[in-house]
Amino acid sequence: MSNQLDIESKKGRILIIDDEPANLKLLNKIIGSQGYDNLVLIQDPREVLSAYKEQQTDLILLDINMPYMDGFEVMKKLKELNDPIMPPIIILTVQHGQEYLLRALNEGARDFVTKPFDRVELLARVRNLLEAHIAHRMLHDQKSVLDELVRHRTEELQKAQLEVINRLGMAAEYRDEDTGSHIIRMSHICFLLAQGIGWSQPDAELILHASPMHDVGKIGIPDGIMLKPAKLDADEWAIMKTHASIGGDLLKDENSPLMKMACEIALTHHEKWDGSGYPCGLSAEAIPQSGRIAALADVFDALTSERPYKKTWTIEAAVDLIKSESGQHFDPAIVEVFLLKLPQIIKICRQFSNLKD
Numbered sequence: 001m002s003n004q005l006d007i008e009s010k011k012g013r014i015l016i017i018d019d020e021p022a023n024l025k026l027l028n029k030i031i032g033s034q035g036y037d038n039l040v041l042i043q044d045p046r047e048v049l050s051a052y053k054e055q056q057t058d059l060i061l062l063d064i065n066m067p068y069m070d071g072f073e074v075m076k077k078l079k080e081l082n083d084p085i086m087p088p089i090i091i092l093t094v095q096h097g098q099e100y101l102l103r104a105l106n107e108g109a110r111d112f113v114t115k116p117f118d119r120v121e122l123l124a125r126v127r128n129l130l131e132a133h134i135a136h137r138m139l140h141d142q143k144s145v146l147d148e149l150v151r152h153r154t155e156e157l158q159k160a161q162l163e164v165i166n167r168l169g170m171a172a173e174y175r176d177e178d179t180g181s182h183i184i185r186m187s188h189i190c191f192l193l194a195q196g197i198g199w200s201q202p203d204a205e206l207i208l209h210a211s212p213m214h215d216v217g218k219i220g221i222p223d224g225i226m227l228k229p230a231k232l233d234a235d236e237w238a239i240m241k242t243h244a245s246i247g248g249d250l251l252k253d254e255n256s257p258l259m260k261m262a263c264e265i266a267l268t269h270h271e272k273w274d275g276s277g278y279p280c281g282l283s284a285e286a287i288p289q290s291g292r293i294a295a296l297a298d299v300f301d302a303l304t305s306e307r308p309y310k311k312t313w314t315i316e317a318a319v320d321l322i323k324s325e326s327g328q329h330f331d332p333a334i335v336e337v338f339l340l341k342l343p344q345i346i347k348i349c350r351q352f353s354n355l356k357d
Contacts, residue, residue, distance in 0.1 A: 008134045009127070010035045012058035015051060017042045018092060019066040019075065023115070027061060027092075030119055031126060045069040049077055058137070059130045060089045061113075064104065075108040075264075085140050088129040099347055126128035181352050183212040188348045196337035197289075210261035211294050214269045215245030244270050245279045263289055269294040272329045284331075292331040294339055296322065299329070304349060315346060 016027050016039060024041045030074040032039060040051055045066045060078075062070035075089060088110035095101065101112060111125050199207070218226060221243050225236045232240055241280070247266030251259055268282065268291030275283030277295075287295075303318040313321075319342065326335040 008138065009058075009131050011038060012036065012127075012130050012134055013038045013040065013055055013312070014059045014130070015040050015042060015048065016061045017045055017048055017066075017071075018061075018063040019043055019045070020063075023063070023092070026117065027122075029037045030117065030122060031116070034127075036126075038129075045071075045074050049073050049081075052078065052081070055121050057087050059087050059126065061092055061126075062089050062109075063092045064095070065093075072103070072107055079108055084257055085133075085137050088133050090129060093140055098216055120319065168337045183214075184307055185352045186214070186294070186297045186301045187211040187348050188352075189301065190293050191346050192341050192344055192348070193293045193297060193334060193337055194290075196341050197293075197334060204297055206258060206261055207265075207293060210258055210290070211265055211297070213251060213262040214294050214298060215243060215247065216250055216262075216266055217243035217245065219250075220246040241270070241278045244268075248279075265290050265294045267291070269298055273296065273331050274328045277329075287331075289331075292334055296330050296334050300345070301349065305353070 014036060015026060016031075017029070018024050021043060024043060028039055028041055042048055042051055046068050048069075062071045062074060069077075071091065074165055078086070078089075086108075089108055091101075091109045091112035092115060093100075093102045093104070093112055094299070095114045100253065104112060109131055113122050113125055167196075170183045187208050190211040191204050194204040194207045195201075221240060221308050225240055226230060228236070244267055248263055251263035251266055254260060254263065265288075271277035271280065271282045271287045272295075273284055273287070273292070275281050300318055300322060303313040303321065304315060319339075322330065322335060324336060326332045
């Protein structure tokens with residue numbers, strides 16, 4: 001690390017700003033003699049900002065008393081750039097007053113060297129500040145790389161989690177239909193309804209990814225009931241209804257917001273606004289909003305899809321059913337949004353199926 005730091009320091013870019021050509025020449029000779037070969041000499045302070053922006057700068061030697069723009073104004077302009085790793089500034093001055101030097105330090109300078117220059121002192125201050133800044137920049141760059149790696153890995157894990165969720169949702173749906181496309185349509189309808197009732201974009205995306213798990217509990221229902229082409233009898237229906245509780249049990253005790261919402265939806269998407277649903281008989285606002293959204297999206301798509309036990313309903317018939325069940329099965333506010341978003345919902349259903357009027 002020490003050897004690497006020394007190499008990087010020698011390559012460091014140093015701006016030297018002084019209106020006196022003799023001072024620039026002297027500083028160039030003293031500092032250049034130690035192997036620092038990336039020196040930029042500026043006589044006109046009005047050129048500092050453009051020079052600074054051209055390339056990454058690691059140290060600035062700055063005179064205070066200059067025409068056009070004094071050193072304090074130069075520091076102000078540099079500070080306004082909001083550089084996250086602003087290079088240290090060494091003030092070059094003939095002034096020795098405490099008030100004057102304190103002002104320089106308060107306005108952004110890190111150190112100062114008095115004129116005429118003492119060669120040993122100047123080089124020591126340049127070396128110390130330059131090495132400290134280079135080390136800081138190397139750590140900053142390393143942190144940026146690590147942050148990017150963490151971000152990339154987090155994205156990979158999130159994608160993997162979403163893939164598992166979708167695959168589990170499809171596993172349940174494959175036992176109920178041929179393609180598993182129901183969960184795609186239903187989740188996109190949930191997303192649209194969530195947006196329509198005022199959910200934030202992140203929350204709407206959460207229900208988009210959580211809702212495919214709504215029927216995961218069907219994995220625990222026997223095939224003889226799941227695939228029965230006729231109406232279920234009372235005992236069979238009682239078993240079928242347990243899929244909501246099974247789904248809730250499968251998904252509970254997870255801490256991620258995504259899995260918490262998936263559990264919430266699996267457990268409550270068969271609850272009804274009037275309290276006649278299952279498994280808990282919740283009503284109105286006691287039903288989580290995610291469950292109320294999923295309930296409507298699930299029923300509409302189920303009605304307009306062909307299943308082993310039913311034929312496809314027309315869009316008009318399904319919409320009439322939704323309207324008639326407003327305030328009974330469904331949250332009236334969500335029904336209102338559903339009707340407003342109906343053209344987009346129909347587009348979703350057509351996009352992911354062969355839905356016809």
